[in-house]
Amino acid sequence: MWNRRDFLRLGGTIPAAAFAVKASRLEDVVAASAAVADRSPEEVAADEFYWREIQEAFTLDRTLTNLNNGNTCPSPRVVHEACKRYMDMANMLPVQYNNGIGRNITTLRRRMANEFGCDQAELAFTRNASESLQIAQNGIDLKPGDEILTTEQDYPRMLTTWDQRMRRDKIKVTRIQFPVPTTQDDLYQRFERAITPQTKVLHFCHITNLTGQLFPVQRLARLARSKGILTIVDGAHALAHFPFKLRDLEMDYYGVSLHKWLLAPIGNGLLYVRKENIAKTWPLQAVPDRQANDITKFEQIGTHSFALRAAIGEALAFHQAIGAERKAARLRYLTLRWANKIKDNPRVKMLSSLEPGQTWGLAMVSIDGIPASALSQFMMDKYRIVVNAVNGGQPPAQVFEYSGLRVTPNVYTTLEEIDTFAEAMQDALANGVPAPTGGRGRGGTAPAVAPSGRGRGAV
Numbered sequence: 131m132w133n134r135r136d137f138l139r140l141g142g143t144i145p146a147a148a149f150a151v152k153a154s155r156l157e158d159v160v161a162a163s164a165a166v167a168d169r170s171p172e173e174v175a176a177d178e179f180y181w182r183e184i185q186e187a188f189t190l191d192r193t194l195t196n197l198n199n200g201n202t203c204p205s206p207r208v209v210h211e212a213c214k215r216y217m218d219m220a221n222m223l224p225v226q227y228n229n230g231i232g233r234n235i236t237t238l239r240r241r242m243a244n245e246f247g248c249d250q251a252e253l254a255f256t257r258n259a260s261e262s263l264q265i266a267q268n269g270i271d272l273k274p275g276d277e278i279l280t281t282e283q284d285y286p287r288m289l290t291t292w293d294q295r296m297r298r299d300k301i302k303v304t305r306i307q308f309p310v311p312t313t314q315d316d317l318y319q320r321f322e323r324a325i326t327p328q329t330k331v332l333h334f335c336h337i338t339n340l341t342g343q344l345f346p347v348q349r350l351a352r353l354a355r356s357k358g359i360l361t362i363v364d365g366a367h368a369l370a371h372f373p374f375k376l377r378d379l380e381m382d383y384y385g386v387s388l389h390k391w392l393l394a395p396i397g398n399g400l401l402y403v404r405k406e407n408i409a410k411t412w413p414l415q416a417v418p419d420r421q422a423n424d425i426t427k428f429e430q431i432g433t434h435s436f437a438l439r440a441a442i443g444e445a446l447a448f449h450q451a452i453g454a455e456r457k458a459a460r461l462r463y464l465t466l467r468w469a470n471k472i473k474d475n476p477r478v479k480m481l482s483s484l485e486p487g488q489t490w491g492l493a494m495v496s497i498d499g500i501p502a503s504a505l506s507q508f509m510m511d512k513y514r515i516v517v518n519a520v521n522g523g524q525p526p527a528q529v530f531e532y533s534g535l536r537v538t539p540n541v542y543t544t545l546e547e548i549d550t551f552a553e554a555m556q557d558a559l560a561n562g563v564p565a566p567t568g569g570r571g572r573g574g575t576a577p578a579v580a581p582s583g584r585g586r587g588a589v
């Protein structure tokens with residue numbers, strides 16, 4: 131265990147190379163949080179002694195700096211070990227134990243509902259946000275001519291889902307464009323102006339996967355409800371990233387990936403369905419009529435492993451041990467740390483708002499004159515930093531004018547890693563970067579350059 135004196139000897143920063151074998155247990159995280167309970171989240175955000183405890187709770191490859199947590203996050207050791215334990219258990223006699231674990235998932239439903247602020251009868255576990263959102267998108271009745279209002283910056287798979295319904299059911303899909311960053315009022319007015327008598331659904335992100343643009347969910351949900359319109363909110367990047375309660379947002383459907391900011395094992399998602407909509411939403415796989423009102427109808431997908439799902443319990447405990455406010459404040463602190471070092475350079479463009487309450491651990495930046503794909507490859511080749519290049523595409527993909535690096539640190543990210551990223555950006559600004567070579571060296575992620583916007587893969 132490190133003590134404060136060891137830490138101060140290092141001048142208050144912790145080199146990534148100094149990471150030893152100490153394994154933080156959940157109790158250590160709880161104890162560390164108890165020790166700072168009298169201080170504000172913003173103060174704790176800058177306390178490296180506290181975050182050292184969190185950093186040690188993960189088993190990572192520290193030879194790479196992961197600034198693409200927006201794709202999928204590693205789970206802390208306690209979560210990963212729980213997952214393996216449940217797997218071992220299920221394998222002893224699957225019919226007994228896998229199904230047994232499955233029955234106990236109801237405990238997690240209650241705990242998740244308590245933490246994220248809704249009735250447990252409104253929460254279904256899924257495999258990811260894609261599944262959650264498609265249950266809503268494909269599960270509601272629509273007739274030819276009905277209109278969906280969404281945006282050009284919604285997630286590609288969700289846009290594809292609407293496009294497929296358009297072909298299948300002859301509905302109309304209208305995509306709104308908006309500049310980034312923009313205000314809550316601007317987004318509200320763009321939707322308000324676009325609503326027609328045919329509009330049946332508003333579909334938008336809580337924060338986008340591109341620049342982290344925040345949407346006025348509650349105001350849009352109220353506007354929609356006043357006109358008999360449903361709201362489907364893509365919360366893939368929002369839940370467990372910054373604090374809010376689902377019931378306060380007032381939307382009809384909300385889809386989440388739990389393998390993003392909750393740090394649950396890969397293959398976990400959550401679907402919130404407002405109670406009054408459960409009966410009128412068709413599940414992905416058929417259920418008997420008597421289950422029409424039961425939220426678990428959305429979980430009927432045939433045989434699957436409950437071990438992955440059961441480990442959500444530890445992920446939630448880890449989230450609670452840090453505390454939602456402390457986590458959000460730290461993510462914001464890390465973002466501001468790199469952004470403040472480079473943002474005044476006239477060639478640097480911040481595509482995310484840095485105002486309080488707008489941006490936490492997901493922000494986008496570009497450098498005038500350097501293509502994002504070349505910059506991301508430079509980050510990998512010279513600095514071993516994994517960071518995603520985002521480029522706007524052509525229909526039917528997302529269509530937007532900007533491009534940049536989407537930078538997503540996490541609670542385990544060290545200040546040294548953040549500072550190295552800022553230094554790498556300064557290097558690129560001063561010396562330029564080589565032309566990209568078509569995706570080589572990006573650690574197995576999608577090709578660096580995707581001129582058409584397709585093939586960018588998930589970001």
Ligand SMILES: Cc1ncc(COP(=O)(O)O)c(C=O)c1O
Pocket residue numbers: 200201258259260261285335337338339364366367387588589
């Ligand atoms: C905004 C948004 N929606 C939906 C998804 C789909 O998430 P998943 O791949 O976990 O299903 C993502 C994934 O990155 C996303 O960023």
